Amino acid sequence: MALNVENDDLEVKTDTKKKPTKKTKEMLEENAKQIEELKALQTELDHELDALDQDEKELGERSALNLIVTHKKFGEGTVITQDGKYIEVKFNDVVKKFVLPGCFADKFLELEDEDIYDYYVKANEIHKKRMNAELKTKSATFAIQRHEDAIEKLNAKFK
Numbered sequence: 001m002a003l004n005v006e007n008d009d010l011e012v013k014t015d016t017k018k019k020p021t022k023k024t025k026e027m028l029e030e031n032a033k034q035i036e037e038l039k040a041l042q043t044e045l046d047h048e049l050d051a052l053d054q055d056e057k058e059l060g061e062r063s064a065l066n067l068i069v070t071h072k073k074f075g076e077g078t079v080i081t082q083d084g085k086y087i088e089v090k091f092n093d094v095v096k097k098f099v100l101p102g103c104f105a106d107k108f109l110e111l112e113d114e115d116i117y118d119y120y121v122k123a124n125e126i127h128k129k130r131m132n133a134e135l136k137t138k139s140a141t142f143a144i145q146r147h148e149d150a151i152e153k154l155n156a157k158f159k
Helices: 022-059 114-156
Strands: 068-071 075-083 086-090 095-099
Touching: 022 114
Parallel strands: none
Antiparallel strands: 068 075, 075 086, 086 095
16 A cells, blocks of 8 residues: 655745744844944044044143152152153152153142143043043944844844
């Protein structure tokens, strides 16, 4: 006794893809929305950094070399070297290294010239704003990557 089965009678599923659920679709949309918001934030931060570049350019550069400064512990000293954002100050019997512009703006070293002090306070404000904007930009970049990874994982379930 032979078993006859015709091909038409067999049900063959050729479409094995799962369909995304409503919740999955919502999660995909939310991740995409977050990515767009973060990209908009990055654009804002790029404009802020451009403005800070302009402010820094307008402020100009001043050398701290040969400035007479006062430190609470070491007393009076003279700036003997400046290498980028670092200065070295020679006090009576010791040489100490400080970071510009914070050492003046935060009054670790005091200056008699109010104009020079104001310059370093403004430079410090620009520096702090730049650091904050750069941190937010990096944070947004990492957040975008996390959202893209989440989207990729959700989509992988339906391949």
